[in-house]
Amino acid sequence: MFKSIAHSLAALSDRFFHRANIRLKLFYAMLALIVALIAAINGAGHYIFNRDFLGYLNEQAQQRMEDMVPRLEQAYREHGNWDFIRGQPRVWFELMKPAIVEHNGVVPPSGPPLTPSDLTGATLRFSLLDAHRQLVIGYPNIGPDARLRPLLLDDTIVGWVAQTPFENVIGAIDLRFQQSQFLAQLIIAVVAVMLAAFLVVRISGVLTRPLTRVARATHRLAGGDYATRVEVESGDEVGRLAQDFNQLAMTLERNEQLRREFMADVSHELRTPLGILNGQLEALEDGVMQPDAQTLRSLKSEVEHLNKLVGDLYDLSLADAGALAYRQTDMDLLPLLRTSVQVYGERFSQRGLTLTAQLPAAMPVHADGARLQQLFNNLFENSLRYTDAGGGLHLQASLQEQHWHLVFDDSAPGVPPEAMARLFERFFRVESSRNRASGGAGLGLAICRRIVDAHQGSIAASASPTGGLRVTVVLPARFEEQP
Structure with a gap:
């Protein structure tokens, strides 16, 4: 099954990419690049949000919980149990407030100072449990991911403080925020694809136009039109390709001209002695000339001329082929x-x-x-x-x-x-x-x-x-x- 799927994907790739023209290949390449960049940015943002931002918020809440533990232990020591706080949210929030401390010798203004954990709603995610881990007060939906901190009295566990992670309490507003972010990213992706298509059309026109001219000229050259030339418009690789094409066309045109001249010269050089030999043989046959020594010398001279011409042609062909x-x-x-x-x-x-x-x-x-x-x-x-x-x-x-x-x-x-x-x-x-x-x-x-x-x-x-x-x-x- 997997082999058939891979074969189908390979056939699809061959159809839509390898057989596509250069303009479509540029579009596919830029589209794939943009999709990869968007996916990488979204993935990096999601990773940073979960690892750094949410981690930062949870670390702030953890620190707040550690600051709260001594006050809860002292309150239990004073009252002997947790009944004083059951159903008393005001007492619960008072115990969660941090103590007023001096900063560089300066006492803050009246009122409890706000910490980053207060601004992110950390106190709303705290829960107080008794020694048997039964809820006393606080956030009721304690999940398995909650962080627990024991409360001790003379080395005896008298209760627990639970902190629910920030990502477990994301509400509808947060979901709408995520949806709006996804919609914004989708709009950006669509705009990027449209921009890529526009750029590909403009850029591919500049890049493929000279290549198209060279391709058409090559087709004419392959058809025997050796006078074909390509206009050189730039000094880049495409321009050098056009120059090389023109040089190739000139060489082929020159070789074709030499080939035609060669055939004409060979036929001419062979026709002359053959004509003389034919004429003298006909004269001998008709009795116009006598087969004397002079006639034989003339015939032998033409045969030697033909023999030397054929020998020279043979040597020259071997030399051109590198076989001499x-x-x-x-x-x-x-x-x-x-x-x-x-x-x-x-x-x-x-x-x-x-x-x-x-x-x-x-x-x-x-x-x-x-x-x-x-x-x-x-x-x-x-x-x-x-x-x-x-x-x-x-x-x-x-x-x-x-x-x-x-x-x-x-x-x-x-x-x-x-x-x-x-x-x-x-x-x-x-x-x-x-x-x-x-x-x-x-x-x-x-x-x-x-x-x-x-x-x-x-x-x-x-x-x-x-x-x-x-x-x-x-x-x-x-x-x-x-x-």
């Missing part, structure tokens, strides 16, 4: 650079270009030699394709701040300053004299950046003093550990 394999070991970069300079030196000479290198005696690094060879081949190939005849490429390597700086300076033509930042983007080719029919697909420098990043290095492009392009590669150097 690297086997880094301690090695000397100098033999690898010398081999690359020697291999490409002949190709540069065939194009009427010069290739020079200024290298140190040794270049220890911790790297993947095959990937660095791919890096250098792409850089040499880039200069070989885009440098005018009569120019050349100069490579210089130096150690600076525990990093090897490799600077590739080629000659004219140069690259416009506005295109420098995009040189390492995939499929980007400068629309200038450096973009020729012999140019590649625009993937070489993009692959270079990912290889350098994987080696915790950096690569940057700038204008070369020789009139062309300067590419600077920075790789961490390796130092032998001291014994």
Whole structure:
């Protein structure tokens, strides 16, 4: 039974709170807070009233009873019994009056002084009982909670004084007072709830309005509207959320644009060699071209172009996914650079270009030699394709701040300053004299950046003093550990 009740309460909470909007959640939270505060205030007031105030009144009456005990014992000693006081309320009240005492040497004015216990009706709650606890005079409704004080004569109990607690004699007036207090608290609670509802409506409007805008914009963004933006109206958490949303939307819009450009560039790059191959094969089939060595070389060249394009795309996709394999070991970069300079030196000479290198005696690094060879081949190939005849490429390597700086300076033509930042983007080719029919697909420098990043290095492009392009590669150097 209890499990079913708990399950029902949990379902009710899930329905009315967890599924509610923010405005209702704020209202529920503030309502619960106000109810808890009212309950705490009422409970504290009731506790203080019963423990402190009523306790204070009862303690005052107890002290008054202690002051009265010697006079009752003396009166019994004088009369020998309690018959002198039976049915004599005047005598009873005279015995309950305190004696006139001096305060700081000053005698009070005539008339019995009033004590706090007199003002709270303590004398009306006293009762005098005989030795057998039978009522002699005083308050008749003595309950089990009454405090009893024995009256002694030569160590013999001759009677009792009973004090009924204040809370046991609360009358109709006191009940009406309590009811009026409860009604006042109820009115205060209703007003507080209404005030909470008003404040929630105003505050929630201020808080939820920007959140609602962000939610609607997120819905449009999820639907593919990447141009969606949210107006930033504040510098708080909601404002920062709007800024982050706008940044996310810009990133998604940029990625979507790059994706479309990527698909268009890939289709274009594949269409050109495939078109050439298809045309040459049809020409061979129709007998327009003869299957001689020149035709075969042309076909092989287009196949190699396709193979390199597909290989570059594959490497780039692996690098973007973080799956491009690297086997880094301690090695000397100098033999690898010398081999690359020697291999490409002949190709540069065939194009009427010069290739020079200024290298140190040794270049220890911790790297993947095959990937660095791919890096250098792409850089040499880039200069070989885009440098005018009569120019050349100069490579210089130096150690600076525990990093090897490799600077590739080629000659004219140069690259416009506005295109420098995009040189390492995939499929980007400068629309200038450096973009020729012999140019590649625009993937070489993009692959270079990912290889350098994987080696915790950096690569940057700038204008070369020789009139062309300067590419600077920075790789961490390796130092032998001291014994």
